[in-house]
Amino acid sequence: MKGPKVRISRREFVAKASAAAVAAPWVISASAIGGEARPAPSGRIAMGCIGIGNMGSGNLQSFLGHGDVQMVAVCDVDRGKRERARQRVDGHYGGARASGTYKGCLEFADFRELAAREDIDAVMIAVPDHWHALIAIECAKHGKDIYCEKPLSLTIREARAMVNAVRRYGRVFQTGSQQRSEGNFRFACELVRNGRIGKVQTVHVNVGGPSSDLRFPEQPVPDGFDWDMWLGPAPWRPYNSEACSGDYGGGWRRVRDFSGGGMTDWGAHHFDIAQWGLGMDESGPVEVHPPDGREYKSLTYKYANGVVMYHSGNAEGHGNVNGVLFTGTDGKVEVNRGYLRTWPEDIAKQQIGPNDINLYRSPGHHADFLQCVKSRKRPICDVEIGCRSVTVCHLGNIAYWLKRSIKWDPVKEEIIGDEAASRWLDRPRRAPWRL
């Protein structure tokens, strides 16, 4: 939050503002100090965006809409994308530029240069999955607060390393599983957590399948695109536009070197909600069984408390699963974006009282992150939560890929009794990159 003119840190500002609020009989609003409809430069959070593809562009636009954010830098390995992003930021602050108070958005091709900037407080990371951990850890080491797209990581060990780095340096970290900030998902989980459907027996999660070892023919690398940097820690392969396309449902999300596929992409949303509803934010399943055509019709997770979770688009006696379906002894809750339905219907009309379990109420996923940057509290989808949710997704993928059941110790975070499966907890990285 070191604005272009006033050299005062955000922490100092918050501390001084708090002291002033106690001493003075009234509070001077930040907008009054700034002389515009947002906090003064010294009160804003200076942000940089790393990765300006589909999700990155959306996040950038959203953060630009927050008056307490000053977007100061953008970074992408694609020259065209970063130039367009820089122009968009400059255009947004056009008025300030005319008044001479705005010095322009910085542009970086290498995230390490952005991370090393001392005048940036927080970063938004929206790069392909295989880059999340390394960039987030680098940013944490440089004292940045982090909003990172989901899924948290490419491997289970990466997720834990991210938690460790964030905790070590006391950073605020929001995982981009934004369904937690949507009211219907919270309400569904509150119904489940407060026993309104009785004792939970099963959960059905309807998301896509795992990624696979896809190959594509070589194409010429487009001008202005740093393919080697895009690959980063992933094994080298020749350039192909489809391999690195950010199209939802295609592109890099289907490629095992870069992503866990639908299991981690949508899984980081719907399995995340399942974990929330089950109260498993600091734990996870103990067994994972791939479909075998006999005992297990679909990928099946078992929790130590007896709850069984299925990765399946259909639930017996229910039909198509719309998002996440919790089934208890006394009823069912089904939830998806813009949708919530219960059986019996009147469960959905019930209130969650003050003495019930009330889950975290977020003012919006980005707003919650920004609030926490100021308060230093943990946001609704803290890195530990992102770690636990993506672990569920990765365990499912490992069982799919190996075509065998695995046992998981959620306390030690180890696969039990299967050395070869344990190797999938992480992946060696292409030099010179390391975790």
Added chain:
Amino acid sequence: MARLFRSVAVALAVAGAFAARVQASELESLFPRLAGDNSARQRFEDICLNAARPGAEQERQAASASTAALLLAPNATPDVRVFLLRQLQQIGGAEAVPYVARLLNEKEPEVRDAARRALEAIPAKEAGEVLRAMLAKTDDPAWRVALLNALGARRDEQAAPAAAKLLSDKDPKVVAAAAAALGKIGGPEAAKALSAAKSKVPQEIRPAVIDAYLQCADLYVAEGYYDEAIAIYKEYAQSENNLLRIAALQGLVAAETARKSGKPAKRVAKAPAKPTTSAAETDSAAPKKALPEIDSAVLEVWDAKLRKRASAALKGGARPAFPIESLRKRVTVTGLADDGTLSASAADGGAVTLPWSRLTITDKRYLALGVLDDDPRSHALAAFYLFATGNDYEAGKHLKMAGDEADAVKEAFKK
């Protein structure tokens, strides 16, 4: 009944050998199609992954050996070699290491790095030996970085001296990689080297070295060496650098919390592959269960064997390092007197003298693994103390290499 069990065991062994032969044959038949046929690649990987399932070690070894042999086929393209190396990264063992090692000298950079990655993931100690030897040989800074990354990811304690030496390399990227490797390896040697280097390295690398030093402290907390961890955190508890102060204070809280609760508050991501000789890691891999009862006379016999072997190894220059349970300290053993009195240096630099009677069965297991060499009797000792501490899975591996002594180990646990 015993005869029936023997017959079943023989039948299973024959079936296993047969399955291994069939699968090796299929892998070889798929090889010519690997260059352009995705379905052949998928089938090849499925066979490999299935062969590496628990309880099918014979099949895993066969699949790994077949894949490794194909690596050096003259008609294997670089792309196919990278694919085969990926399979070995997933299922390879000691049998694959010599083949993979040859590709570390490959001119094609992608093959060379894929070989390095395979060795990083293969848990056999031979893989670590190859990586260390290559690190000692090369003077290419980029290759040094790559090898240091692999050794760090393996948490290869024996790489600590070489990594420590490279903290004074003239290339800052090598220094940063050496520091990162030491931070992952942890232990007194790594911590000492990082502590000494942090004031000497160029300013721009200092944060990386201190970060690694703090990681050593985190590892100390995770492994229960609270005093050592706290000593490191305290160095930065009043730092003017906000980030370092935060890290130190977080660490102090974690260490004190862990000490009080008796269990580590910090989780440290472990290496993806676990070197088979690392006792610290076999511990965590082992499911907790009741330890077997051992006749005291039997234990005395094995203790005498261990003292004899350890004494000889120490005289030969071995310096096993491990935590002593009763002291809650990590020590480096330097000598063993005839009466069993153990001499060691503690992580804080102090000297330790401990009578044999104060060593727990876990301490003895560490000692047996710390002086492990290729001698079957050495493997028998490792197997005995691993069985004694409930780690049957790892014990079984050593039992296979224990030669004539294997029966004596089995006899000890007959009850």
